[in-house]
């Protein structure tokens with residue numbers, strides 16, 4: 001009975017929760033600084049939205065809009081990355097920096113060319129194995 005209730009809850013949730021792609025992450029950071037100098041946001045489409053985000057969440061005040069890509073999406077960068085590509089605020093860096101690259105996101109991921117990490121998408125069989133274990 002409990003399983004059935006959870007099935008219904010999960011069914012309802014599936015209409016609201018976007019499915020996330022899961023990745024295997026291997027490798028390590030080479031400290032090139034590319035990810036601090038070139039980043040995207042999944043939910044900031046206008047300068048006004050970005051200012052609101054910075055107002056509501058002070059941790060975003062370290063970022064600025066660097067330009068736009070060929071599709072018109074904002075490219076962000078951090079004011080605190082050194083010319084050598086290192087973090088000048090390493091101990092107080094936000095969680096998004098500590099957790100990069102995250103294992104689960106809403107859309108297909110791509111790392112910067114030359115990044116020391118490698119990502120590989122989990123296959124359908126991988127998900128089946130996980131459910132059985």
Ligand code: SF4
Pocket residue numbers: 028029030031032033034035036100101112114115116117
């Ligand atoms: S792009 Fe990759 S290797 Fe370079 S600093 Fe970021 S995580 Fe490290």
Ligand code: SF4
Pocket residue numbers: 035036062078079080081082086087088089090093094097
């Ligand atoms: S806070 Fe540090 S790790 Fe995070 S984007 Fe800025 S320079 Fe990079």
